Amino acid sequence: xxxxxxxxxxxxxxxxxxxxxxxxxxxxxxxxxxxxxxxxxxxxxxxxxxxxxxxxxxxxxxxxxxxxxxxxxxxxxxxxxxxxxxxxxxxxxxxxxx
Numbered sequence: 001x002x003x004x005x006x007x008x009x010x011x012x013x014x015x016x017x018x019x020x021x022x023x024x025x026x027x028x029x030x031x032x033x034x035x036x037x038x039x040x041x042x043x044x045x046x047x048x049x050x051x052x053x054x055x056x057x058x059x060x061x062x063x064x065x066x067x068x069x070x071x072x073x074x075x076x077x078x079x080x081x082x083x084x085x086x087x088x089x090x091x092x093x094x095x096x097x098x
Contacts, residue, residue, distance in 0.1 A: 041065035042080030
């Protein structure tokens with residue numbers, strides 16, 4: 001003798017299975033990129049004084065990138081520098097409008 005199967009219960013289980021498959025398919029297709037930040041970043045910094053600085057940006061530490069100030073020179077070269085270096089702090093203050 002086979003046990004009686006409730007048709008309502010079977011429909012609920014089928015609905016849950018279908019919804020689960022849809023959720024997995026949608027989440028799998030919306031997976032974030034492995035590296036959402038720019039590929040180029042400062043992985044080491046220098047304490048050397050940079051000349052002819054035109055602008056700067058702040059890079060916050062997010063592995064593998066380090067905390068850094070990136071100076072751009074007049075010839076558009078970029079240099080990663082230690083944000084705690086005294087000359088860097090002074091240069092940033094001089095570049096920012098008062």
